[in-house]
């Protein structure tokens with residue numbers, strides 16, 4: 695009797711284990727098929743919070759799409775998803791034949807974020823394993839289609855989200871965002887080291903990954919009289935560039951009007967034309983494409 699009870703339990707466990715295994719195998723297959731259609735996977739990272747990662751992700755994705763590329767924007771900041779508000783996308787996600795269909799900002803820019811799945815102000819209370827599954831689903835179960843670029847906005851630091859991503863897909867390159875100040879640099883170095891480690895880490899899928907370059911955000915402020923001031927100090931990105939031999943992709947000015955536009959869901963790169971802010975992103979795109987070619 696004892697034996698039977700344990701035997702049944704054992705069978706049940708084995709069945710569940712098999713089910714989980716088959717599901718994981720199927721997801722892996724779907725992931726592989728999806729990723730084969732994406733030419734360049736680019737992460738936007740920083741060791742530090744609030745330096746402008748989401749601002750850079752959104753404006754970079756919009757600028758690339760305006761140059762005619764097919765672009766996907768994946769918001770992997772599961773706890774603080776901002777890109778949907780910054781893009782001003784009102785449309786919701788829907789599911790078709792078991793696949794999540796991303797929301798469209800334009801014909802050639804699609805976006806996925808936790809923000810679509812949450813009501814305003816509702817926190818995501820998840821830890822490691824659940825986050826890993828969510829991230830895998832955002833990659834394997836989303837109908838991304840053929841993309842030239844998948845731009846991925848990461849939360850600050852090098853935690854679960856970044857690690858899961860680098861272990862799940864082959865990331866082509868990282869854009870590192872910093873402000874010029876020294877305290878930011880300390881944390882940003884950690885993000886740089888993380889990407890460099892992913893080239894050799896045993897479980898990493900990103901052996902060919904590289905750091906595309908550094909973006910210095912809030913680099914300077916232009917006063918109404920035309921003078922330039924540096925509220926966050928000077929030379930941060932240049933210092934990192936020398937230290938790690940990686941290029942500076944661009945320097946973005948601090949501009950209160952840009953902040954206002956981001957809050958209104960109007961990415962400045964297309965709603966604030968002819969400005970230094972826009973020009974900085976055009977330069978970043980040019981330099982980034984050059985780095986990817988090389």
Ligand SMILES: Nc1ncnc2c1ncn2[C@@H]1O[C@H](COP(=O)(O)OP(=O)(O)OP(=O)(O)O)[C@@H](O)[C@H]1O
Nearest residue numbers: 743744745746747748749850912947948949953956
């Ligand atoms: N160049 C800029 N000029 C003015 N405001 C900016 C600029 N860059 C970013 N901001 C503003 O600073 C705030 C933080 O930017 P953002 O959300 O992009 O940073 P983040 O690094 O993604 O933050 P988090 O670590 O919380 O994800 C936002 O309100 C954004 O609109």
Ligand SMILES: [Mg+2]
Nearest residue numbers: 747748771776
């Ligand atoms: Mg952010």
